[in-house]
């Protein structure tokens with residue numbers, strides 16, 4: 727089998743999810759830089775890989791994919807190494823629910839409306855919009871509460887075995903924690919704090935740390 731290629735940038739939480747899956751499976755890959763936030767958007771050639779112009783995109787032995795969940799499930803199923811999806815149908819359903827809730831209800835408030843709004847925008851000289859942050863707080867709290875409610879006993883979200891749910895949540899929670907107000911919010915959920923302590927120290931997480 728050939729070496730897979732990931733298109734994207736290290737700052738992207740979704741690119742990081744794909745890279746985490748590759749690292750956990752011990753698969754070597756090439757990261758081809760694509761900056762979606764460059765002036766003028768991504769290069770024209772990139773739309774052949776991702777017609778919607780988002781990152782990541784992925785390629786392996788002639789198979790081109792976009793959408794992070796499609797990519798990570800393929801990585802888990804196509805390569806050897808530890809399984810990242812539970813065999814049991816009910817466990818897998820909960821894993822898929824966690825991944826979907828992160829995409830639908832957590833990504834926007836945690837990353838964009840809180841972390842980007844309060845940390846990245848001021849660095850770029852743009853004032854934080856307090857209305858955006860205020861509206862995001864209850865949504866972020868609900869997402870954290872749901873992750874806490876769904877988390878099982880054990881090191882990882884599904885219990886004893888690391889899964890795609892952990893790899894999906896970690897970069898998004900990590901980005902959120904750049905915001906000073908995120909610490910007290912997650913601090914209200916001791917099991918998530920303990921989970922974060924463990925996942926943020928994994929080799930895969932450390933190896934995919936963004937450059938700045």
Ligand SMILES: N[C@@H](CCC(=O)N[C@@H](CS)C(=O)NCC(=O)O)C(=O)O
Nearest residue numbers: 738739740762780781782793794795
């Ligand atoms: N549904 C996509 C979401 C990917 C996504 O939103 N990526 C962000 C970077 S983390 C992006 O490309 N943003 C560019 C934009 O919003 O224009 C997936 O699961 O891969």
